[in-house]
Amino acid sequence: MNDAELVRAIEGNAAELLLAMGAAGGGHQRSDGGVSWTIGGSPIDYHNAVVACSVGEASANRVVAESLQELKNSGVPGSWHVGPSMRPLDLGDRLLAAGFRHGGAEPGMALRLTELREAEAAGLRVERIGVAELGVWADTLGRGFGEGPKEAEWVAQVYRRLGVADPWRHYLGYLDGEPVATATVFLAAGVAGVYFVMTVPEARRRGIGAALTSAVLREARDSGSQYAVLGSSPAGRSVYAGLGFRKYCAIDLYEWALPQQ
DSSP: OOHHHHHHHHHHHHHHHHHHHHHHTTOEEEEETTEEEEESSOSSGGGSEEEEEBOOHHHHHHHHHHHHHHHHHHTOOEEEEEOTTOBSTTHHHHHHHHTOEEEEEEEEEEEEGGGOOOOOOTTEEEEEOOGGGHHHHHHHHTTTSTTTHHHHHHHHHHHHHHOSSTTEEEEEEEETTEEEEEEEEEEETTEEEEEEEEEOGGGOSSSHHHHHHHHHHHHHHHTTOOEEEEEOOTTTHHHHHHHTOEEEEEEEEEEEOOOOO
16 A cells, blocks of 8 residues: 555544444444534544545535534534545634534554564463453453543443454453453454554553554454554554554544533
8 A cells, every 4th residue: 555545544444443333332324425424322522423524615514513413413422533535624623613622633553564563561461352251351441541431331332232253353461360451453444453452550561552452463464454554642652653653644633522511
């Protein structure tokens, strides 16, 4: 893939993941007129998401207003994930004017898997899990990811519905027999997307996140994937860079919260 194709894969893999999870959560799906979203299936703003928009300037404010009305009708917080492909180019300004706030930007990163720099952590054991282990996976994720148990329980509920066979792969990292880390790989848009990488707070700064990511990507590479993509947190960017990932774009998050009662 060239750089432009990798950017499309970064956006496409994340969009497919959010749309699939939103549908499994019972969200309202839209995919028409250059606009795609899933709204209403999650209590988490990140997952009630507009993931694609390519419209003219004359239509942009209407689409923003329609997404906002859908959030209000569903009674959920939500977000726009504004990547390089979205149009018009001033979508961010229009979202701010409509009452969204800028929640930061995720670096969109990619790696050719033949160039993976492998990492290890002493005593770490990585296992791909089945449905029976999703409860442990959620309990572990909830100890240090995003909105904590609220988000972790919703994600696990969705994954029980979606199943654990390809394109979904879920992993636990164990240290001395105790679960201390999580990861998910989603195979879509021609690449392996890496999500929900988390190490519990008491086990951090020991290289576990890098080692876990390295292990799941080795498996992806060995099963035929040529590229991996991810959206990094600011704290994780240096970890992923150490494995060979490079930044190819940024995904700006615009968030809308429910009015306080």
